[in-house]
Amino acid sequence: MAVESPARSLVLWFPDWPVTALTRDGATPFDAELPVAVMEHNLVTACSASARAEGVRRGQRRRDAQARCPGLKVITADAARDHRAFAPVVTRIEERAPGVQVVRPGLCALRARGPSRYYGGEAEAARVLLGVLRESGLDGVRAGVADGPFTAEQAAKAATTAGDPVFVVPAGGAAGFLAPLSVAVLEVSSLGTGSALAPGVAPADLVGLLARLGVHTLGEFAAMAPDRVRERFGERGIRLHDFASGCDSRPVEPRTPPPELHREVAFEPPLELADQVAFGMRMAADAFIAGLGAVDLVCTELRVELLGDRGERSERVWLHPGSFDASAVVDRVRWQLAEEVGERQQAGGLGRSPIGARQQAGGLGRSPIEEDPLRSGVAVVRISPEAVDAASHHAPAIFGGGPEERVHHALSRVQAMLGHRGVVTPAIGGGRWLIERQVLVPWGDRDARDRDARGRGGLAAQRARPWPGSLPEPLPATVFAEPIPVEVTALGGELVDVDERGNVSAVPAMLAEGGRRRTIEAWTGPWPIVERGWDAARARRAHRFQVVDADGSAWLLVCEGDAWTVEASYD
Structure with missing residues (x-):
């Protein structure tokens, strides 16, 4: 069977694109001169280049990279951001x-x-595209032209000189x-392994096996008999053998450009x-909602x-919680701007609008996703879908939507x-203290417990973190907003306390709150809570106790120093 000859392909490679994406993504402002991994x-x-100058390399473990560059800023990978x-x-x-x-963010063909x-030529076409990218602030992009996408990718990575970042492999070479x-x-090529392998032996396994057989170069692998x-x-091995032989016959599969779903409004004057x-x-x-509807989508x-x-x-x-309509979109723009107006009013800026006054009176907090508070008029508003869903999933039911x-x-x-924040729902967050775990989430932001727009973990991620000293389940039903001061005494009337080793000075016998005294029938503890031991100004050390009084009521007590408080009660 005749093998189709490889088509001439042009590949653009953006080295270290995840780092470049940090500098170009509005949600995570970042200084490109800092050492970052x-x-x-x-x-x-x-x-980044500064981190690489300190010895940081791709594939290193975190501790090795930080050992080479103590000032290294570590950023979690985010495919959505890229x-x-x-x-x-x-x-x-x-x-x-x-x-x-x-092919992937940072590599296209x-x-x-x-x-x-x-x-007027392959090299000229590559230089034109690199010039366009340079005008967009993207320096250091490499271009490769060769027979087949795989060879073109390797050519792009071989174009390492800044003077001529274009490498052209002649036809047939x-x-x-x-x-x-x-x-x-x-193993590392996106074009070589992304679509070539069926489930089974991974490229890394094949590469390791070839190395053990004494095959270290693509030329030696290509010289092996195909049978x-x-x-x-x-x-799958034959496919990689074709790549090594320069016989990558796969065509470039152009993407279908997505529809323009965003909308932008410029105000002149601001x-x-x-x-x-x-x-x-x-x-x-x-128009934004109508554009989504035209392609049978809704914005979530x-x-x-x-x-x-x-x-x-x-x-x-x-x-x-469902999907946005036009009025909901306008509301979000208003709310976001209202928070900005409240910030500006507190900073002594422009006068407060009615929306800003209502926001400030309602106690709205500033959005954690914002960059800088607006100190001047609004010149441009841009709305775009961050996540969409099929419209059929949000169609109203035949007999009504139900309760x-x-x-x-x-x-x-x-x-x-x-x-x-006028309507909120309770959620469980992370923390050592029960009052910290009670979080009020604005209606419609329920998914924020899974993530936030910076890519950091939300409430679910906070709960999953290790919290040494946190109270295990079952948790108390009633948590007091302000801990209630009490006294815990022994049978002789002396105050009970806990020393530095966690030893209780006497057996707790009486619990006094205000003018009421309760007899302690059973107790257990203490469980230490130690926070910020490295910071003398903010260090905190306390011990928790569970006690049951003569009436059968169960309480969660905290002993901090020589002071006792009731943190919660078990209903």
């Missing part, structure tokens, strides 16, 4: 050369034939170019009142970006009148 499964997946930052870059490339295949004809490369590139490779590794901005967003919100997470006249930026992802939908509509209407 992006970690996944406790291994370095990308690092894709979000890479999407506008791909759009810029498609403006000059359509037909882009996104194109058919070389069209751009080379239009721009793929085998010779690949021959001296290590077989390890089959012998098939006998040992099956069709507006300073929340109501004016909300009114100006009504038509954009209607909404990103709102506010740009001030002086360059300030406020960004937040809003969640919804849950009616409750949702009622609470949403109340929330629209009172503000974002």
Whole structure:
């Protein structure tokens, strides 16, 4: 059977894209000059140039990387952030050369034939695309042109000189170019392994086995008889053998550009009142929801970006228990701006709008996702879907939505009148003290317990952390907002306390609260709680006790120093 000859492919490689995405993502501002490493499964997946200068390398363990660079800033890998930052870059490339295949964030491929004809050559086409990217603030991008996407990727990674970041492998020269490369590139290449292998032997296993057989380069692997490779590794091994031989016959599969679902409104002159901005967003919100409906989608997470006249930026992802409609979109813009107006009023800025006054009176806290508080009028508002779902999943039921939908509509209407934190629901968070574990989540932000827009863990992640000294289940039913001072005494009347070793000075016998005295029938403890032992100003050391009085009531007591308090009661 004749093997199809590899098509000429052009690959653009963005070294250390996860680090670049940090500098380009509005939700996580970051200084590119700092030494930073992006970690996944406790291994370095990308690092900045300053970190690399200190000896940090891809694949290192976290402790090894921090040993080489003590000032290293560690960032958790976030695929959503990488894709979000890479999407506008791909759009810029498609403006000059359509037909882009996104292999992963930071690596994309194109058919070389069209751009080379239009721009007068393969190298010229690559330089045009690199120039476009350079105008967008992306320096250090490498380009490779060769027979097949796999060889083109290796050519892009071989283009390491800043003076000429383009490497062109002549037609028919793929085998010779690949021959001296290590077989390890089959393991790390996205184009070489992403779609080539069926379930079974992983590329790492194959590479390790080849090394044990004395096969260290792609040329040595290509020299092996195909029949012998098939006998040992099956069709997946033959596929990698074709890559090593320069016979990557896979075509570039261009993506279908997604529809433009975001909406942006610019205000000239900039507006300073929340109501004016909300009114100006009504038509954009209607168009936003209509655009989603045209492709049978609904928005379940909404990103709102506010740009001030002086360059300030406020960004937040809003969640919804169902799906957003136009009025809900306008409400989120109003609420976010209301919080900004409240911040500005407290800082002595512009006068308070009615929305800002209501927000401040309602005690709304500032969104943790915002960058800088707006100190000037709003110049641009941008709304975009952070997460979407099929519209069929949110269609109304034939016989009505039932009590849950009616409750949702009622609470949403109340929330629209009172503000974002006007309606809250209780949730369990993390912490050592029971009062810390009680969290009130605004209605519609229930998913925030799983994550927040910075990619950090939410309430579920907080609960999963180890909290030495925290109270195990079953938890008390009643937690007092302010601990109740009490006295715990022994039979002789002396006060009971706990020494530094956790020894109780006497057997607790009486519990006195106000003018009432209770006899302690049973007790257990103490369980120590030690916080911030390294900080003398904020260090805290206490002990918990569970006691049962003569009436059968159970209490959770805390002894801190020589003071006793009731933290909670068991109903």
